[in-house]
Amino acid sequence: MPVFHAHIPKGRFSREQKIAMGNALNRSLVVALGIPEGDRFIVISEHGDDELFIDPTFMEMERSVNAMIIEVQLGAHRPTSDKTALMAEICRQLGDAADIAPDDIFISLIPVPNENFSFGRGVAQLAGIPARW
Amino acid sequence: MPVFHAHIPKGRFSREQKIAMGNALNRSLVVALGIPEGDRFIVISEHGDDELFIDPTFMEMERSVNAMIIEVQLGAHRPTSDKTALMAEICRQLGDAADIAPDDIFISLIPVPNENFSFGRGVAQLAGIPARW
Amino acid sequence: MPVFHAHIPKGRFSREQKIAMGNALNRSLVVALGIPEGDRFIVISEHGDDELFIDPTFMEMERSVNAMIIEVQLGAHRPTSDKTALMAEICRQLGDAADIAPDDIFISLIPVPNENFSFGRGVAQLAGIPARW
Numbered sequence: 001m002p003v004f005h006a007h008i009p010k011g012r013f014s015r016e017q018k019i020a021m022g023n024a025l026n027r028s029l030v031v032a033l034g035i036p037e038g039d040r041f042i043v044i045s046e047h048g049d050d051e052l053f054i055d056p057t058f059m060e061m062e063r064s065v066n067a068m069i070i071e072v073q074l075g076a077h078r079p080t081s082d083k084t085a086l087m088a089e090i091c092r093q094l095g096d097a098a099d100i101a102p103d104d105i106f107i108s109l110i111p112v113p114n115e116n117f118s119f120g121r122g123v124a125q126l127a128g129i130p131a132r133w
Numbered sequence: 134m135p136v137f138h139a140h141i142p143k144g145r146f147s148r149e150q151k152i153a154m155g156n157a158l159n160r161s162l163v164v165a166l167g168i169p170e171g172d173r174f175i176v177i178s179e180h181g182d183d184e185l186f187i188d189p190t191f192m193e194m195e196r197s198v199n200a201m202i203i204e205v206q207l208g209a210h211r212p213t214s215d216k217t218a219l220m221a222e223i224c225r226q227l228g229d230a231a232d233i234a235p236d237d238i239f240i241s242l243i244p245v246p247n248e249n250f251s252f253g254r255g256v257a258q259l260a261g262i263p264a265r266w
Numbered sequence: 267m268p269v270f271h272a273h274i275p276k277g278r279f280s281r282e283q284k285i286a287m288g289n290a291l292n293r294s295l296v297v298a299l300g301i302p303e304g305d306r307f308i309v310i311s312e313h314g315d316d317e318l319f320i321d322p323t324f325m326e327m328e329r330s331v332n333a334m335i336i337e338v339q340l341g342a343h344r345p346t347s348d349k350t351a352l353m354a355e356i357c358r359q360l361g362d363a364a365d366i367a368p369d370d371i372f373i374s375l376i377p378v379p380n381e382n383f384s385f386g387r388g389v390a391q392l393a394g395i396p397a398r399w
Contacts, residue, residue, distance in 0.1 A: 003202060003241055005140075007271075007309045015183045022186040038191035041202055041239055043140045044184040050281045051310040053288040058304035059385035069269060069307055071339075073204075073241050080381055084390050091388030102387040106307055108269055108339050109382035115213055116242035119192035121235040122224030124217050136335060136374055138273075148316045155319040171324035174335055174372055176273045177317040206337075206374050248346055249375035252325035254368040255357030257350050 001117040001126070001133065002029055003041045003073040010046040012066055017098045018044055024093035025070070032089035033082060035133045054106065061103040069106045076111035077131045083109055134250040134259070134266065135162055136174045136206040143179040145199055150231045151177055157226035158203070165222035166215055168266050187239065194236040202239045209244035210264045216242055267383040267392070267399065268295055269307045269339040276312040278332055283364045284310055290359035291336070298355035299348055301399045320372065327369040335372045342377035343397045349375055 004025045013021070022042045029035040054067040070090065074083070087107050094100040115127035126133075137158045146154070155175045162168040187200040203223065207216070220240050227233040248260035259266075270291045279287070288308045295301040320333040336356065340349070353373050360366040381393035392399075 001241070003204070003239075018183040019186075022183075026186070036191070038188045040186055040188040040191065042186040043178075043180060043202060045178065045180070045309075045311065046184070047309060047311070050284040050288075051312070053292070053306050053308040055304045055306040058302070058306065059391055061386040063386070069309060071269075073243065074382075080390070080393055083382060084393065087384045087390055088388035105384070105386060105388070106269075107384040107388075108267070108378055110243060110339065110376060110378055111382065112241055112243055116207075116216060116244065118220045118238070118240040120194040120196070120238060122221035122238070122240075124213070124220055125192055127213060127217065134374070136337070136372075151316040152319075155316075159319070169324070171321045173319055173321040173324065175319040176311075176313060176335060178311065178313070179317070206376065243376060245374055245376055249340075249349060249377065251353045251371070251373040253327040253329070253371060255354035255371070255373075257346070257353055258325055260346055260350065 001039060001041065001114070001119065002035070002075070003043070005043045005045065005071045007045050007047055007052060007069040009052055009065060009068065010048045013098070020097040021094060024097035025090065028086060028089040028093045031093070032085040033133070039133065063103050064101060066100060067104040067106070068100070069108070072107065072109050073112045074109045075131060075133060076113045134172060134174065134247070134252065135168070135208070136176070138176045138178065138204040140178050140180055140185060140202040142185055142198060142201070143181045146231070153230040154227060157230035158223065161219060161222040161226045164226070165218040166266070172266065196236050197234060199233060200237040200239070202241070205240065205242050206245045207242045208264060208266060209246045267305060267307065267380070267385065268301070268341070269309070271309045271311065271337040273311050273313055273318060273335040275318055275331060275334070276314045279364070286363040287360060290363035291356065294352060294355040294359045297359070298351040299399070305399065329369050330367060332366060333370040333372070335374070338373065338375050339378045340375045341397055341399060342379045
């Protein structure tokens with residue numbers, strides 16, 4: 001149930017590339033965290049150049065016009081090692097699938113306790129059980 | 134001050150249905166948590182089918198093309214019982230008001246301390262007072 | 267690495283005003299929290315009047331059709347004094363730069379640990395170092 005929300009520059013990526021990005025983000029969960037492939041809840045938003053402001057060089061990066069911000073709602077129980085593994089894998093997968101440069105990928109992981117997710121039917125399916133994902 | 138952000142599939146819901154969804158989300162706070170009706174801060178975003186990826190069956194659901202992701206910024210002090218009550222009520226209200234199937238409603242509750250909200254004028258109106266909402 | 271996401275009413279602000287808003291949000295970090303000017307990661311989304319629902323008077327405000335919701339992903343280590351300083355400065359800067367009324371600015375600060383941010387290359391640049399920002 002990590003939920004992704006990617007904010008990308010408008011008109012820079014084709015339909016095929018956006019679908020590839022969705023697949024890549026899902027794949028990063030499977031590879032880095034062993035999360036089931038079916039756990040796919042991903043949102044992409046496009047923003048015009050008067051709606052998306054990303055510094056081109058902050059923290060010694062060389063960002064291009066393709067730079068993007070990716071938010072991930074991640075289980076609050078995850079240790080640092082899981083977080084850094086996921087960040088690295090997101091970059092790898094987005095590079096492989098959609099040719100996005102690693103410098104162009106800003107990531108924030110928003111901690112959300114597992115019991116705060118409902119997969120449907122108004123039920124907190126993961127409440128009261130030990131965290132697997 | 135729970136803030137809602139609903140991510141819905143593009144072109145699937147009419148203007149009237151989206152307004153009904155906004156009312157239903159607001160109503161869920163009133164019924165489940167006793168929050169004042171005036172506490173209405175709700176955002177809806179539409180996403181094309183190359184921008185919204187939701188697995189059709191994960192966790193034994195039967196999701197349709199209407200499946201959506203609803204994020205709620207909820208007071209971090211809320212116990213589990215409040216969270217599950219809210220999830221259930223969101224489903225009930227969205228079903229009644231806009232005929233949305235319970236399997237189509239994915240929810241995540243992002244915990245935010247009450248003192249982190251400003252209702253206007255740059256002031257944290259709820260800082261330093263016991264949590265009512 | 268505070269990340270801003272502003273939800274504004276559609277068609278109410280010009281391109282110039284939106285750019286001024288982005289600059290104002292960035293400036294609020296510099297003035298209120300001493301964050302480097304280069305730390306600019308800002309998203310704006312427009313929503314039609316069937317997609318953005320904000321109560322006009324809740325908590326004794328007098329909101330106009332320009333009312334907006336601003337989410338900030340803020341370092342989880344920030345004390346209350348930093349939060350209230352930032353809220354006040356956001357209002358000041360948005361008023362000065364884009365003539366937005368203080369009553370029209372709803373803010374939520376979503377706490378995110380510094381180690382949960384990656385500025386690029388899949389690395390958590392702030393993990394394991396004392397929080398400066």
